[in-house]
Amino acid sequence: MPHPLPPRPWSPLSDPEWSALLPFVLHRSGPGRPIRDLRARMDAIFHLATLRGAPWHALPARFGKPDTVSRYFRRLTHAGLWERLLHALADTAPNHPLxxxxxxxxxxxxxxxxxxxxxxxLLARRLGFRSALRAPPWMLPDPDLSETLAPLLPGTFASNRGPRGGLRRDGPIRPLMRLLRDAAGRARIPRSVALGWP
Structure with missing residues (x-):
């Protein structure tokens, strides 16, 4: 998995960047009602995204009401915008405006x-976007590893039996159990780690 991207300071979207992003965003807030200041809303979302862990009310007043931007972000998220953009990034050339x-x-x-x-x-992991992960990969669940290990466990238990029927201490079960536990990730990720992750 490639290293996380260095953080880019926020600046308003340029015309080529906006043109590349426009086909992916929602243009209407309901049937027939176009959204005003669509570019400004995306600028606000990206501005807040560059501020680590900042709440929505930290948006500067020039972006409008934080509740409006937050609502639009949730609508975009429920509509699958970020998944579509990650797929698009994986398929674009290095010099593409996205x-x-x-x-x-x-x-x-x-x-x-x-x-x-x-x-x-899982999508961010599979596509190799470490910057989209909320913590280092070794702290997060790895469903791919879990799916790989789960079928191995029943056979491992059978081959790990000692002469009296109990589990042997020197058998392969301990390393596999450790791998399975690691695949589940940490139950809680400390805020300091999540905010410090690039």
Whole structure:
């Protein structure tokens, strides 16, 4: 898995970046009602994404009401925007305008994890976007490893029996159990680790 991207300081979206992003975002808030200041809302989302762990009310007043931006972020997240953008980033050339805002997209996807859950985490892992993970990979669940190890366990238990029927201490079961526990990830990730992760 590649190293996380260096954080890019926020600046308003350029015209090529906005043109590349526009096909992915929601244009209407309901049937027939277009969203005003769509570009400003995306700028606000990316601005907040560059501020580690900042709450929505930390948005500067020039971006409008934080509740409005937060609601739009949730709608985009429920509509699967971050998954679509991660797939698009995986398929684009290195000089594509989306690549210029890759760090912001990954940061916003990390924020969307609270809403989308394990599916978004797994996608970011499989596509190799470490910056979209909310902590170092070794602290997070690894469903791929769990799925690989689970079929091995029944046979391992059978081959790990001692002469009296009990489990041998020197058998392969302990390393496999340790791997399975590691695959489940940490139950709690300290806030200091999550905020310190690039």
């Amino acid at each position: 690549r210029a805002i890759e760090a912001w997209i990954c940061r916003a996807a990390r924020r969307a994890y609270r809403i989308r859950g394990m599916a978004l985490l």
